[in-house]
Amino acid sequence: MEALCDLQVDVNGEETFMVNKKILSSYSGRLGKLFSKSSCSTGNLKVIFNDFPGGAESFELVCRFCYNRSKTEITPLNATLLSCAANFMEMSNSISGHSNLIEQTEKSLEEIRHWTWSELMVALRQCQNSFPVASKSGLLERCLDSVTTRLALASERSPSPSTSSSDYSGVRFSCETKSTESLKSSFSRANWWFEDLLVIDVSLLVMMVGSMIKQKVEHAAISKFLFFYQKSKFHTAMSHEKCKIMETVVDLLHSLEPSSVPCKSLFGILRVALGLNISKGSRNKLEIMIASQIDQATLDNLLVPSPQGTNSLYDTNLVVRLVKAFLKEGTSGVPEVQLKKVANLMDLYIAEVAPDPYLKPSKFLALATVLPDSARDSFDCMYHAVDMYMEVHAGLSEEEKIKICRALNYRKLSAEACKHLSENSNFPSKIIMQALNSQEFRLKSLIRVSSNTSAFTSSPCSFSGNIKKDEAGEQIVLYAGDLDLSTDNVRLRAQLQGMQSRVTELEKLCRKMQTQMAKVLRSRVSSSHRSRSLPRLCS
Template sequence: MGDFLEVDVNGEESFFLSKRVICSYSGRLSKLFGKAAKESRNLKVIFHDFPGGSEGFELMARFCYRNGTFEINPSNVSLLHCVAHFMEMDKSVGKTHNLLEQTEKSLDEIKYWTMSELLVALKQCQDLLPNASSSGIIKRLFDSLVGRLALTSEASPCPSTSSPDSSVVRFSCDSRSTESLKNSISQATWWFEDLVVLNPNLIEMVVKLMVSQKFDHATISRFLFFYQKSKCVCATTSHEKQKIIEIAINMLYLLDQSSISFKSLFGLLRIALNLNIGKSCRNRLENMMGLRMDQATLDNLLVPSPHGTNYLYDVNLILRFLKSFLLGGIHQAPLTRLQKVASLIDMYIAEVAPDPCLKPSKFVALIVALPDSARDSYDEIYRAMDMYLQVHGVLSAEEKMKVCCTLNYDKLSSEVCMHLAQNTKFPSKCAIQALTAQQSKLKSLLHETNQPDSPSDFKESDCKVKDEDSEQIVLYAGKLNVLSENEKLRAHLQGMQWRVMELEKVCKKMQTQMTKIMKSRSPSSARSLPRLFMPFF
């Protein structure tokens, strides 16, 4: 009995083995016992991190008791390879048939394995981390897997034309038939369902390897969305879903952002909002989406507010999107992209304005989040502001002024300025500013109209301007024979004459209206100013 060794494997099971047999194959146990292996007393060994637990130890024991003759195949090679590394069962023990060498020979045949055998070996590695990683077997399996997938990708025509917003690959080869196109798509994505059996940790490893080997980013992104949807359906706990979502986000962050479906990112966001994902992971997702705000739609932005809040939509989320966009998303065609985002945000502001719980500070923050140059007109902002002030009638005068100060009166149309001037929901200062800005704009237009448009065609002395009365300005062409020399110039001058006449009439009318408004807004005046009906509201 003194030759026996008791082994406690991870607290799962205890084995009683011959010290002589086990030590002759395991360098780790041989070094552990040293001379004690030859003594007659019984010894006990306790393992806390034996790879594969009691199953792995039993396979190793069978190998030793069968004198190194044991069948190694794809279904057990991962486990045996990790055990061989852990127990140091290599040539150093002096055995001709050592376990590590035999598993290495089996792995040399990996190129002849079927895809199913390869996935079985990989799936077994899931429960062997970190031993599978340190032993090097998982890298060899991944190299083989990615190599096969890369060959499939290269065989698919026109991979660069794939659209990230499509669940399949789009090809530009018009000569192909519909049937061959479907076959090519199937060849490019057939492995999606196969890899779903792997856990998030292995998916993270394989995606990183794909990225390092220049795998098609559009294909990777489609797979990640497919994997996330498939695994989340099967996940039983929120913790499992959280892990899946975080891995998907972190891996998408490694890819070329133009290869990722923007619509799918919003779908991922709606799931992530209901899970307690890490802050850094959430920031990555928001940053990816914010950089491409110009691709969003109004429906995308109408994200419900977080649980526990009383306002309707998550305004803070949109503000974070805009911050990301301004920090890194306008380096390409900045003006066009800015204007597109500004138009979208103006529609969003109009949607959230009726929310009675939306604070003035958040409403103002939405308006000023983008630079003034992003908007050619502030008419839509005024309409949203009019609705906001109507719903929030209890705001103080100071709060109203803070809201109204975000308007750029120079970018309001004449119709809106006239409406604002008679809108009692707005402070009187706003009416004055609107009318002043409009009057200044008209004076500027009048001044520009009095200047010749084409100095190269005629000199200043050739055009005389005569002020007949306060209602019109008549332009005379002096030395030019317009009818015979330049018919276009004559038509242009006539148009300018009509325009100046109309602008002067509007200017006089606005001056009269401003005087009336000032009187009606005066505290001493008891008569209230009637509100005009404007058809565009």
């Protein structure tokens, strides 16, 4: 009499089943080929599966199908398990006219678009647990497409999809299955699916986002989900797992439309990423994304602590890289509005880091000169930052101070700033003279504008625009368009008188600064002759 249970099957070390070899091998092509090659025809045999999809639960369902002669209940909750197991066991044999297990599960999977959201989540987890087989058979892709199609429809119809729709009956809020009210309040109605998709691991996340993009899910929603995923997964992840999660999230964010990824959120994960050993490629992608919208950043965003092992307070190298990348991205020219915003932000940042006693002159100069002069209408803020830096770093050599002053455009200094500079003992005499000369050029330009324009106030006339250049080669617009002096003569004379008065004041200020400068130079020469070994006192 044939033994009823003559085969032991060890399933992934979880459980050992005693089954009938003939029954299982008649349905399973994999077992049939295995036994046909075996030299043992009698006695008990043992088969060990180390990678059976779905584990012991899935193998038990296969056994029931075989013992019930191709009859078993296939539902959305077990169709994925059975499909993966059937493909693994090569169950394409038909017995007594019944369809084989692969055919039966395929018929059930054709209805996947009608499954409820919770059934889709179960199927997704089962595919993940049976990843190699589910991926090879195409089942995983079908499951992902069904999930993301549902999400795309949800974003089109409403942020809170109805559960009564015939082709959309399974969508529900994830918070309905949670036991606490805190979880319900933690998600907006548009983000109801975030919590549910935390079940996927980082390797499946790439396929999921790829499917979302293909199904045209809004990039802004994908971006929010990725930030949520990274933050949530980090709570329980090990150090090496955090690196993998961060690199994957950054790479996926980089594939989205730049406008859909908030600058503030990028700075948030940047601070986290700096503490991890992520790849250089991922870090570069993160910095490029931030640089493309750095004009939207705040001072707090830029104040990133310096890396371990450095004495300076803030990571100035990072800020320089971000600004350079911002300028490089705008190869056809950065819009002036954006450029001005970045310049204002950099002025705030430089003023914040200037008092750092450990900030090297080369680092400070790199910050101060990373933007072109055209980005700033005034260099007063930069002057005050340079003054502050020199005051804190009193030990700088004359040569180092002159190098740092390269960051200043003296022609864009106000008269008040230039006056302060002329009396500032922190600055080398050579720099003060350069500043005074620049102011003198400005005065001559103003005087020339005033004199040239006043020549036309004696009688009414009509004239076209004219452009002249000062000695430094800068263009000065004297007048433009048609001007009827017969109607506006009184108003124009008043304006010119005001301009001439201002020029007179500037001339007086310039002469005063030159006098003060001469005194400073004489006092420095005198003190130098008296004792070269004594340090110069600050006034």
